[in-house]
Amino acid sequence: MGELLDNMSSKLGLPALDVSLAFPQATPASVFPPPASDYYQFDDLLNPEEKAVRRKVREVMEKEIAPIMSKYWEKAEFPFQAIPKLSSLGVAGGTIKGYGCPGLSCLGSAIAAAEVARVDASCSTFILVHSSLAMLTIGLCGSEDQKQKYLPSLAQLETVGCWALTEPDYGSDASSLRTTATRVDGGWVLDGQKRWIGNSTFADILIVFARNTSTNQINGFIVKKGAPGLSVTKIENKIGLRIVQNGDILLNKVFVPDEDKLSGVTCFQDTSKVLAVSRVMVAWQPIGISMGVYDMCHRYLRERKQFGAPLAAFQINQEKLVRMLGNIQAMLLVGWRLCKLYESGKMTPGHASLGKAWNSQKARETVSLGRELLGGNGILADFLVAKAFCDLEPIFSYEGTYDINCLVTGREITGIASFKPAILGKSRL
Ligand SMILES: Cc1cc2nc3c(=O)[nH]c(=O)nc-3n(C[C@H](O)[C@H](O)[C@H](O)COP(=O)(O)OP(=O)(O)OC[C@H]3O[C@@H](n4cnc5c(N)ncnc54)[C@H](O)[C@@H]3O)c2cc1C
Numbered sequence: 001m002g003e004l005l006d007n008m009s010s011k012l013g014l015p016a017l018d019v020s021l022a023f024p025q026a027t028p029a030s031v032f033p034p035p036a037s038d039y040y041q042f043d044d045l046l047n048p049e050e051k052a053v054r055r056k057v058r059e060v061m062e063k064e065i066a067p068i069m070s071k072y073w074e075k076a077e078f079p080f081q082a083i084p085k086l087s088s089l090g091v092a093g094g095t096i097k098g099y100g101c102p103g104l105s106c107l108g109s110a111i112a113a114a115e116v117a118r119v120d121a122s123c124s125t126f127i128l129v130h131s132s133l134a135m136l137t138i139g140l141c142g143s144e145d146q147k148q149k150y151l152p153s154l155a156q157l158e159t160v161g162c163w164a165l166t167e168p169d170y171g172s173d174a175s176s177l178r179t180t181a182t183r184v185d186g187g188w189v190l191d192g193q194k195r196w197i198g199n200s201t202f203a204d205i206l207i208v209f210a211r212n213t214s215t216n217q218i219n220g221f222i223v224k225k226g227a228p229g230l231s232v233t234k235i236e237n238k239i240g241l242r243i244v245q246n247g248d249i250l251l252n253k254v255f256v257p258d259e260d261k262l263s264g265v266t267c268f269q270d271t272s273k274v275l276a277v278s279r280v281m282v283a284w285q286p287i288g289i290s291m292g293v294y295d296m297c298h299r300y301l302r303e304r305k306q307f308g309a310p311l312a313a314f315q316i317n318q319e320k321l322v323r324m325l326g327n328i329q330a331m332l333l334v335g336w337r338l339c340k341l342y343e344s345g346k347m348t349p350g351h352a353s354l355g356k357a358w359n360s361q362k363a364r365e366t367v368s369l370g371r372e373l374l375g376g377n378g379i380l381a382d383f384l385v386a387k388a389f390c391d392l393e394p395i396f397s398y399e400g401t402y403d404i405n406c407l408v409t410g411r412e413i414t415g416i417a418s419f420k421p422a423i424l425g426k427s428r429l
Pocket residue numbers: 129163164165166170171172173195196197198199241246394397398399400401402403404407418419420
């Protein structure tokens with residue numbers, strides 16, 4: 001989009017607008033605003049290690065990543081040169097202990113996800129798919145050999161992972177997936193199609209879920225980039241998370257040796273062990289996005305003047321800013337409690353789903369208020385808010401849509417599954 005405009009402008013002899021020069025009244029997000037949303041001193045709830053992770057991630061994201069993201073977002077390209085910087089955060093592998101992984105607390109990993117999302121939601125999705133889905137599946141469901149073979153290079157981001165569950169015909173109803181795994185000599189043959197798979201256009205390893213044709217149960221497999229019969233096409237024209245490379249995957253008789261079958265995935269419920277943790281992390285993305293939008297608005301309203309006064313002087317603007325701030329305090333406490341429930345072994349699928357659903361709904365209100373507060377500049381990616389506003393939409397819908405997550409909690413509190421007939425009790429993770 002941006003490149004197209006650049007090309008058109010240069011054909012017309014017009015340079016593209018540089019907002020930092022053309023709009024001296026307010027600073028764009030390439031110079032990231034200082035944090036201003038920790039009104040209830042949430043930092044007090046973090047231990048020294050978690051505080052250090054937060055500080056480090058914030059510093060790298062503000063200094064190294066913020067200046068380049070709006071350009072890549074416009075071009076819908078992945079900034080490969082940023083991978084070493086993202087690796088230096090030391091967060092890939094999250095809560096996994098050993099195998100070169102950081103072994104962070106759940107809260108440490110979550111606060112890192114939020115700090116990445118505060119500056120750029122696409123970067124946080126890239127890391128979460130890689131870390132909380134692909135790596136965690138190997139960590140929770142892989143053999144000792146698989147952990148030793150794959151996790152160390154994934155933890156350094158020397159290799160990248162993706163996680164393929166969704167299919168064109170089975171999104172919310174993923175447990176009905178149709179990709180098949182057929183037993184052959186020395187391994188398995190996979191056939192089928194996957195859609196929306198983040199990082200898949202360049203991932204070195206793909207965690208693929210398929211239905212075992214003998215047992216009819218869902219199994220998991222590690223498929224390597226370039227495997228014969230594997231092809232990936234990039235999904236274009238997204239309005240959000242434009243930097244994330246989502247792919248449509250075709251598996252045409254892809255052979256997977258026995259050593260790359262994940263022995264810990266014997267049925268669909270095994271994916272829930274992974275999804276529960278990753279849903280906690282996803283619940284922190286809306287928090288981070290809202291923090292960044294608030295910080296941007298807080299600076300912008302004091303910099304830009306109308307009617308001879310800064311925008312921050314107007315009552316309606318202050319009310320919106322305070323509503324955003326209130327949402328963030330509440331979202332942080334929900335996210336914090338979720339991590340503590342997980343750490344104490346008491347978190348249920350319903351708890352995780354409520355956190356993801358509620359936070360993404362509150363964040364939707366928050367970014368929408370932020371968009372209003374910036375007026376016309378609220379639709380420019382350069383001022384962060386427009387980008388964050390768009391990025392929240394896919395987050396509202398992935399890892400279970402808002403509705404499905406509400407229904408998971410609804411099932412738990414009523415004992416009645418309203419989205420699919422099933423007999424389910426209140427399971428603990
Ligand atoms: C940017 C992006 C990244 C993604 N990354 C990945 C990835 O890395 N790996 C992966 O496996 N998947 C990924 N996904 C897929 C994502 O998890 C699905 O999009 C999501 O599960 C919803 O499925 P769907 O898009 O098919 O929507 P649908 O299931 O078609 O839902 C459409 C609407 O119907 C509602 N609905 C559906 N069923 C019910 C029901 N039973 N009761 C009530 N309402 C219902 C939904 O809430 C929604 O509002 C990604 C998606 C996006 C957009």
